[in-house]
Amino acid sequence: MADTALAPAKAPDPYQAEPIPEAARAEIDRLLSTGDLFRYTAPEGAPVALLEAEFAAFIGTRYALAVSSCSAALFLALKALDLPRGARVLIPAFTFAAVPSAVVHADCTPVLVEVGPNFRIDLDDFRAKLDGADAVLISHMRGHTSDMDAIMEECDARGLPVIEDAAHSLGTLWNGRKIGTIGRIGCFSFQSYKLVNAGEGGMFVTDDPELAARAVIMSGAYEHNWKKHPGLQNSFVNWQNRLPLYNMRMQNLSAAVIRPQIGEIAGRVAAGRRNHDYVADRLNHSPWIDVPPALPQEERAPDSLQFNLVSFGSDDEARAFQEAAKTRGVSVQVFGLSADNARAYWNWQFLGDQPDLPRTRGMLMRACDLRLPARLTTAELDTIADALVAAASEVKGT
Numbered sequence: 001m002a003d004t005a006l007a008p009a010k011a012p013d014p015y016q017a018e019p020i021p022e023a024a025r026a027e028i029d030r031l032l033s034t035g036d037l038f039r040y041t042a043p044e045g046a047p048v049a050l051l052e053a054e055f056a057a058f059i060g061t062r063y064a065l066a067v068s069s070c071s072a073a074l075f076l077a078l079k080a081l082d083l084p085r086g087a088r089v090l091i092p093a094f095t096f097a098a099v100p101s102a103v104v105h106a107d108c109t110p111v112l113v114e115v116g117p118n119f120r121i122d123l124d125d126f127r128a129k130l131d132g133a134d135a136v137l138i139s140h141m142r143g144h145t146s147d148m149d150a151i152m153e154e155c156d157a158r159g160l161p162v163i164e165d166a167a168h169s170l171g172t173l174w175n176g177r178k179i180g181t182i183g184r185i186g187c188f189s190f191q192s193y194k195l196v197n198a199g200e201g202g203m204f205v206t207d208d209p210e211l212a213a214r215a216v217i218m219s220g221a222y223e224h225n226w227k228k229h230p231g232l233q234n235s236f237v238n239w240q241n242r243l244p245l246y247n248m249r250m251q252n253l254s255a256a257v258i259r260p261q262i263g264e265i266a267g268r269v270a271a272g273r274r275n276h277d278y279v280a281d282r283l284n285h286s287p288w289i290d291v292p293p294a295l296p297q298e299e300r301a302p303d304s305l306q307f308n309l310v311s312f313g314s315d316d317e318a319r320a321f322q323e324a325a326k327t328r329g330v331s332v333q334v335f336g337l338s339a340d341n342a343r344a345y346w347n348w349q350f351l352g353d354q355p356d357l358p359r360t361r362g363m364l365m366r367a368c369d370l371r372l373p374a375r376l377t378t379a380e381l382d383t384i385a386d387a388l389v390a391a392a393s394e395v396k397g398t
Contacts, residue, residue, distance in 0.1 A: 011329030011387060012380040014371040017192040018268075023260035028253060037252050039066075040225040047255035049228060052203075054262055059188075061181055061205040063212035063232075066255060067219055070167045070189035070202035071098040072248035074137065077163045077185040077204060078106035079246075080214040087134035092121055092146070093360040094335075095139035097342040099165055100351060103137065112345055114359045117308055118292040119367070121146035122359055130154055139165040140172070140179055141343075142306050142369070145298045148174050148182050163187065170195045171269035171301030180205060190254070193371065195268055195303050196261045201254045209235050220247040269301040271374035275381055276302040279372060282385035283307055288392035303373055309334070309366040309392070317395055318366060324391035330384050336364035343369075 027047065031037060039048035048066050056064035067073050078089065087108045091099055094115035103110040111133065114125035119141060130136075136155055138146055155162050162183030166172070170188055172179040180186025185208075190201035204219075206212050213235035216226055222245055226236040280291040291307040294300050312318045318334050325332045336344050344364055345357065370384070 009379065009383040011383050012376055014373055014376065014384075015193070015331075016373075018197040018261075018373065018375065020197070020257055021260040021264070024257050027256040027259075031252050031256060039249055039252055039255075040221070040228060044228065046228075047252040047259065048250050051250075051255040051259050051262075052229075054259060055203055056205065058262055058265070059178055059181060059186070059205055061186070062207045063205065063209070065204040065212065065215050065219060065229075066250035067202045067204060067248045068250060069191070069200050069248075070165070070187050071102050072219075072246075073187035073202040073204040074099065074102035074163065074165060075105050076215045076218055076246070076248060077187055077211075078103065078108055078135070078137075079218055080185070080211045081135060081161050081163075082214070083108055083134050088132055090126065090129055090133050090136045092139050092141060093345045093357045094119060094343065094364065095141045095165070096167075097348055099137065099139050100348055104350065108134075110351060112354060112357060112360075114357050115141075115363060116359055117363045117367075119144040119306055119363070120295075121151070123147060123150055125359075126151070127154060130158060130160070133158075133160060135161050135163065136183075137163045137165060138183065139167075140169040142304055143168040143172060143300055143302045144292075144306070145169065145172060145174055145179060145295060145300070147295065147297075148179075149297065152182060161185075167191075167194065168303070169301060171265055173299040175297045176299075181207075184208060185211060190258055193303075195265060195272070195301065195374075196258055198254045198257045201250055201258060213239055214243060217243045218246050218248075220245050220249045268303075268374045272303050272372070273300055275372055275374060275376055276300070276305050278378070279305055279381050279385050280307075282382075283388060286389045286392055287398075288312070288396050289388065303371065305370045305372045307368050307370075308363070309368065311396070312366055315365065320395045321368075321391050324394045325387055328387035328391060330370070330387040330391075332368050332370045332388065334365070335367050335369060336361065 052064045085107045089108045090111045093112040100110040114122035164183040164186045166180035167189035169179040186205045188203040190196045190198035213232045283289045
């Protein structure tokens with residue numbers, strides 16, 4: 001009889017989306033039975049309107065606008081700022097392709113800023129590129145917070161508006177302040193692989209009434225539907241018919257899925273941080289793996305884990321690590337070695353020729369990405385950590 005006691009545990013599938021709470025089902029059934037899916041059908045109390053009020057209260061801003069995606073929120077943020085055509089917008093070179101795409105969509109010009117091995121903005125390169133910039137869009141990629149104290153100091157001194165792409169940072173704190181509320185505008189994602197799962201969806205938040213009013217109208221509040229957004233009546237009258245409509249609204253079904261999850265964010269953040277730190281500690285005991293620490297001001301809300309391969313001198317070694325992990329049931333990608341990866345800036349061919357960014361390129365060629373959702377158990381985390389450490393040791397011959 002085979003000895004199964006020593007058989008390795010089966011690795012979990014971290015790419016399964018979070019299940020939809022039962023609390024959403026009754027509201028979804030009600031909406032389907034009435035066909036009341038459009039946010040502006042109800043005179044008041046539509047699910048999207050309720051979500052906006054609840055999210056604004058949760059995040060701590062005066063205004064929240066629910067839209068179709070975080071990309072839509074980023075686009076509206078740039079348009080709400082009324083930047084001139086061709087405006088130069090600084091963005092990190094390590095982000096998802098949707099971020100430079102939103103800048104291009106808004107008729108602006110992305111300026112890529114180097115990112116270091118800790119996955120955060122290189123402040124020297126950032127400062128060198130600030131002259132001539134019109135705005136800054138900080139993408140807290142994969143939940144890694146760049147030094148917002150330094151960034152805001154430099155931007156405030158120049159009068160530059162800052163947009164925060166907080167798609168991966170819902171629940172992250174910086175000096176006790178929620179990420180997404182530090183710049184002029186914050187943008188969040190409810191895509192399936194984020195902390196809150198609605199399939200698709202996004203949120204635009206700000207404390208500035210003029211920016212909020214402009215974004216509401218441009219999101220698709222045509223004719224007098226803006227009256228269903230409270231507190232901005234004078235601003236709406238000023239902008240009525242003066243702004244284009246881009247129709248980026250959220251629909252009621254998405255809001256019905258999101259609303260019950262707002263109350264679960266704190267628990268998911270705590271579990272996600274616990275899981276991340278547990279696996280990070282185990283990986284950092286390997287001489288071949290390095291998980292950069294949080295910054296002192298940062299309290300993270302991770303749902304994934306990124307680490308660097310150490311002393312992997314060739315791309316073939318890094319590819320061998322991917323394969324060795326895969327044979328152990330753990331799918332991990334090296335950003336720069338995954339074909340057509342949308343997070344590798346050289347694949348953003350729609351930007352045309354770009355200057356080389358050696359620090360970012362070097363990081364991406366050895367930086368690994370692994371989704372690590374909050375629902376995983378300690379046993380499952382051990383299985384993942386064992387597989388990664390063993391894969392690195394196999395490749396390095398130790």
